[in-house]
Amino acid sequence: MAKKKSDKVKPQLVKGFRDYAPAEQLAREQMLTRVKEAVELMGFLPLQTASLELAESLLGPHYTEDSLAELFGFRGPEEVDMALRYEFTLSLARYVASQPTLPLPFRRYQYGNVWRVDKPGPGRYREFMQFDIDIVGTNNLLADAEIIAAMVSTLEHLGIERFEVRYSNRRILNGLIEFAGIDEKTGPDVFRVIDKLEKQGHDAVVAELGPGRTDQSGDKIRGLQLSEEQIAQMERFLKIADNSQHNDDPLDRAGALLDGIEESQQGIGQLREIQGYLKAMDISLDKTSVDLTIVRGLGYYTGPVFETTLTDLPDFGSIFSGGRYDNLVERFLNQSVPAVGSSIGIDRLLAALLELKALNLRDCTSQVIVTVMDKERIADYLAILHELRSAGIASEVFSGNTKNLTKQIKYADKVGIPFAVIVGSDEFEAGQVTVKNLAAGREKAQQVDDREEWLKAEEIQETIPREQLVDYLQNRLR
Amino acid sequence: MAKKKSDKVKPQLVKGFRDYAPAEQLAREQMLTRVKEAVELMGFLPLQTASLELAESLLGPHYTEDSLAELFGFRGPEEVDMALRYEFTLSLARYVASQPTLPLPFRRYQYGNVWRVDKPGPGRYREFMQFDIDIVGTNNLLADAEIIAAMVSTLEHLGIERFEVRYSNRRILNGLIEFAGIDEKTGPDVFRVIDKLEKQGHDAVVAELGPGRTDQSGDKIRGLQLSEEQIAQMERFLKIADNSQHNDDPLDRAGALLDGIEESQQGIGQLREIQGYLKAMDISLDKTSVDLTIVRGLGYYTGPVFETTLTDLPDFGSIFSGGRYDNLVERFLNQSVPAVGSSIGIDRLLAALLELKALNLRDCTSQVIVTVMDKERIADYLAILHELRSAGIASEVFSGNTKNLTKQIKYADKVGIPFAVIVGSDEFEAGQVTVKNLAAGREKAQQVDDREEWLKAEEIQETIPREQLVDYLQNRLR
Numbered sequence: 001m002a003k004k005k006s007d008k009v010k011p012q013l014v015k016g017f018r019d020y021a022p023a024e025q026l027a028r029e030q031m032l033t034r035v036k037e038a039v040e041l042m043g044f045l046p047l048q049t050a051s052l053e054l055a056e057s058l059l060g061p062h063y064t065e066d067s068l069a070e071l072f073g074f075r076g077p078e079e080v081d082m083a084l085r086y087e088f089t090l091s092l093a094r095y096v097a098s099q100p101t102l103p104l105p106f107r108r109y110q111y112g113n114v115w116r117v118d119k120p121g122p123g124r125y126r127e128f129m130q131f132d133i134d135i136v137g138t139n140n141l142l143a144d145a146e147i148i149a150a151m152v153s154t155l156e157h158l159g160i161e162r163f164e165v166r167y168s169n170r171r172i173l174n175g176l177i178e179f180a181g182i183d184e185k186t187g188p189d190v191f192r193v194i195d196k197l198e199k200q201g202h203d204a205v206v207a208e209l210g211p212g213r214t215d216q217s218g219d220k221i222r223g224l225q226l227s228e229e230q231i232a233q234m235e236r237f238l239k240i241a242d243n244s245q246h247n248d249d250p251l252d253r254a255g256a257l258l259d260g261i262e263e264s265q266q267g268i269g270q271l272r273e274i275q276g277y278l279k280a281m282d283i284s285l286d287k288t289s290v291d292l293t294i295v296r297g298l299g300y301y302t303g304p305v306f307e308t309t310l311t312d313l314p315d316f317g318s319i320f321s322g323g324r325y326d327n328l329v330e331r332f333l334n335q336s337v338p339a340v341g342s343s344i345g346i347d348r349l350l351a352a353l354l355e356l357k358a359l360n361l362r363d364c365t366s367q368v369i370v371t372v373m374d375k376e377r378i379a380d381y382l383a384i385l386h387e388l389r390s391a392g393i394a395s396e397v398f399s400g401n402t403k404n405l406t407k408q409i410k411y412a413d414k415v416g417i418p419f420a421v422i423v424g425s426d427e428f429e430a431g432q433v434t435v436k437n438l439a440a441g442r443e444k445a446q447q448v449d450d451r452e453e454w455l456k457a458e459e460i461q462e463t464i465p466r467e468q469l470v471d472y473l474q475n476r477l478r
Numbered sequence: 479m480a481k482k483k484s485d486k487v488k489p490q491l492v493k494g495f496r497d498y499a500p501a502e503q504l505a506r507e508q509m510l511t512r513v514k515e516a517v518e519l520m521g522f523l524p525l526q527t528a529s530l531e532l533a534e535s536l537l538g539p540h541y542t543e544d545s546l547a548e549l550f551g552f553r554g555p556e557e558v559d560m561a562l563r564y565e566f567t568l569s570l571a572r573y574v575a576s577q578p579t580l581p582l583p584f585r586r587y588q589y590g591n592v593w594r595v596d597k598p599g600p601g602r603y604r605e606f607m608q609f610d611i612d613i614v615g616t617n618n619l620l621a622d623a624e625i626i627a628a629m630v631s632t633l634e635h636l637g638i639e640r641f642e643v644r645y646s647n648r649r650i651l652n653g654l655i656e657f658a659g660i661d662e663k664t665g666p667d668v669f670r671v672i673d674k675l676e677k678q679g680h681d682a683v684v685a686e687l688g689p690g691r692t693d694q695s696g697d698k699i700r701g702l703q704l705s706e707e708q709i710a711q712m713e714r715f716l717k718i719a720d721n722s723q724h725n726d727d728p729l730d731r732a733g734a735l736l737d738g739i740e741e742s743q744q745g746i747g748q749l750r751e752i753q754g755y756l757k758a759m760d761i762s763l764d765k766t767s768v769d770l771t772i773v774r775g776l777g778y779y780t781g782p783v784f785e786t787t788l789t790d791l792p793d794f795g796s797i798f799s800g801g802r803y804d805n806l807v808e809r810f811l812n813q814s815v816p817a818v819g820s821s822i823g824i825d826r827l828l829a830a831l832l833e834l835k836a837l838n839l840r841d842c843t844s845q846v847i848v849t850v851m852d853k854e855r856i857a858d859y860l861a862i863l864h865e866l867r868s869a870g871i872a873s874e875v876f877s878g879n880t881k882n883l884t885k886q887i888k889y890a891d892k893v894g895i896p897f898a899v900i901v902g903s904d905e906f907e908a909g910q911v912t913v914k915n916l917a918a919g920r921e922k923a924q925q926v927d928d929r930e931e932w933l934k935a936e937e938i939q940e941t942i943p944r945e946q947l948v949d950y951l952q953n954r955l956r
Binding site: 007008009010011012013014015016017018019020021022025026028029036040041042043044045046047048049050051052053054056057060061069072074075076077078080082091093094095097098103104105107108113115117126127135137138139140142143146153276277279280281282331332333334364365366369372378379380382383385386389392394395396397399400401411414415417 | 485486487488489490491492493494495496497498499500503504506507514518519520521522523524525526527528529530531532534535538539540547550552553554555556558560571572573575576581582583585586591593595604605613615616617618620621624631754755757758759760809810811812842843844847850856857858860861863864867870872873874875877878879889892893895
């Protein structure tokens with residue numbers, strides 16, 4: 001029965017969602033494997049939590065229909081409000097709160113998708129993969145140092161040579177609010193403005209602390225209306241915070257400026273302690289540095305905060321960030337459970353690694369295709385296939401319907417399979433096989449007009465005795 | 479500010495959802511890695527599609543609010559109806575339809591979570607992981623044989639020794655409907671009833687083909703009201719289909735019974751062709767067999783269908799199943815794209831592997847914990863930690879707050895870390911370290927009452943020169 005045209009569904013995705021084609025997915029898997037190796041070497045344990053959470057777990061007990069709609073949230077089975085997670089930290093807090101016998105500190109990693117109803121744009125999707133590491137249940141700053149060490153060794157294990165993990169301490173900034181005579185309640189707004197320093201620059205930040213400004217697109221941004229004196233104090237801090245204008249230790253500069261401010265001095269002391277641990281762990285100090293302009297936007301940080309930039313790709317922003325959050329588990333428990341962690345945006349980092357050519361990419365999984373020219377001899381082709389696979393050589397037999405060799409070779413070339421095995425009746429009789437090096441063909445074809453002709457060229461193929469096939473391929477695939 | 483009790487959120491999950499604790503997740507990852515290795519050796523390519531799909535992609539163009547509520551479906555951003563996928567095949571069809579230049583046949587694998595609003599129960603969750611392999615774009619039965627071969631080699635690679643992949647062909651059953659003089663439209667209902675044979679037995683099936691029956695819980699199950707003659711024909715088929723009552727080739731028996739039924743004879747011929755391919759690929763024929771009682775419930779199968787049972791755990795049902803579906807991509811395209819595939823329920827198979835003790839389980843990632851007894855010497859402890867990690871030994875330093883050694887050892891024991899390194903001031907002065915074999919302690923502790931006492935026992939520890947530490951551990955961890 002022929003279907004009416006109106007019964008067809010257009011093959012499209014929800015706005016802001018995407019698929020990962022095989023070559024991209026192979027690169028992602030390779031990257032994920034390396035990240036797991038690095039953090040497992042440091043004793044982090046994998047946890048996998050549910051993708052859907054109760055609305056109140058993500059939004060707190062007083063959420064509204066509107067706040068639920070800011071997530072992928074909905075009223076689900078049994079008339080219960082639920083939403084797809086937008087990060088892992090709340091799920092981790094929920095998990096820890098539900099496991100009273102969990103041995104602490106809990107060193108856990110989790111990776112997977114998170115979902116956000118952001119406005120989609122180039123490289124910005126509504127479903128993307130994150131990889132988090134956290135140490136829960138200790139306020140020992142050794143845990144903070146371990147997180148920074150894990151950030152460094154993960155990036156090194158990924159083959160990234162030039163990067164910088166920079167860190168500061170929210171407690172220094174808390175003291176700064178006192179130092180500048182700013183109302184404590186305005187603190188989070190001040191932090192949010194300082195967080196724009198790297199992207200918007202010094203003048204924009206100062207304007208936003210004061211009367212406000214008009215941005216490039218003509219939109220008016222309201223200022224915090226701080227007094228001139230308050231802004232002057234903030235500017236003194238921004239000046240000493242700028243590492244590019246000084247050669248001495250930023251913690252010395254902050255210590256002198258914020259003299260007598262107990263909270264800031266404690267924050268400075270904490271960073272010195274972390275520095276000591278990093279040194280003892282032999283973490284290369286040229287890859288980690290104190291940067292007092294680091295804030296991190298999230299409201300729940302209470303202590304040290306971390307960011308990571310790729311030296312050769314500063315425009316990617318921070319690709320591995322986190323901090324200490326000592327109060328998050330309180331949403332679920334009548335007790336405070338201190339924690340510290342950091343998070344990689346896997347898809348953004350993947351884009352960066354592809355740009356840095358830091359991954360050893362595979363186009364496909366098969367190394368060899370066994371072509372089929374004579375259906376009567378299919379048992380012989382399958383015997384070759386079996387022999388290759390038994391030797392650990394990833395291979396496939398052409399399972400389409402054509403017996404046309406050129407079409408089979410074109411298929412293999414498009415998929416990216418490097419070698420083709422060809423056995424016609426002459427070769428069968430002579431006990432031989434022909435091996436075509438399609439990868440070589442691909443390289444040459446870039447220099448000539450007709451790629452198809454090159455794939456037929458005799459110079460990229462060799463005829464060898466059948467019994468040498470496995471050795472021949474293994475030598476070339478090494 | 480102390481929060482009011484009413485501000486607390488109960489740390490719980492959405493009904494039917496679960497978390498995977500570290501030891502479970504380590505086992506899952508190990509299993510996934512092995513499945514990937516097996517199918518990549520056969521040239522399957524990873525695809526990752528979006529978790530949320532447009533409602534019409536999953537349900538067709540004429541879905542209703544009710545059918546959307548049978549999935550985790552909702553009206554999302556931009557007022558668009560969407561739902562979490564409940565399987566991968568429709569997403570694969572959507573992907574193929576949207577990629578006109580995709581090289582075919584497309585051999586792809588995909589793994590990840592799917593979501594179903596089933597009634598939750600023991601071992602039945604609403605979010606669970608599937609692993610699918612499919613070959614799209616060919617009606618060559620070599621592809622069907624490759625899928626069966628992949629099922630066999632995946633299970634072998636997982637270390638499962640006793641299993642059986644059984645297969646039949648929907649086309650034999652289609653012909654059977656004609657043979658029994660049953661209306662074509664009733665066919666799918668007949669298949670659904672025959673599909674119950676293994677679970678409900680012969681008599682229940684015959685009753686459901688006829689007047690109906692009352693099940694164990696007293697519920698009335700409506701019958702298909704077939705005539706006596708029709709049922710007699712069906713019983714003749716069920717009798718020849720039962721391999722346990724015959725020693726000859728089931729395809730011979732079916733060929734004789736369904737003599738002259740073109741559709742069935744073609745189906746039989748197809749299975750003979752597949753058998754020939756499996757033999758040529760040296761797939762152990764004692765692990766694959768024709769079983770004419772196999773139906774598979776899903777409506778979209780059009781040809782060969784496959785099921786897999788674990789010989790030692792028949793109650794787990796089929797753990798790897800699939801078939802040929804030649805019309806599914808038609809939902810999206812005005813052309814037929816033939817395809818064949820099979821799917822593993824990862825979580826169910828994991829439960830089975832755990833029961834079969836087929837996995838080499840790890841409790842945790844760290845092999846060694848470096849205990850901290852003297853905070854003044856933290857740099858020395860961290861130097862040991864660095865040395866272990868540099869030698870590739872997964873290790874952690876105790877990052878909690880206590881200096882109490884017993885508490886640190888108890889933590890390591892609960893996490894499952896096999897070795898603890900202990901360095902007190904005596905050892906520091908003598909250039910020595912003490913290594914405690916907690917794994918040995920765990921084994922012994924099962925035989926004595928006081929586990930804690932055993933963890934303190936001198937017989938499970940050794941004091942060695944500091945410079946021998948890495949060698950000492952590497953020898954014992956091998």
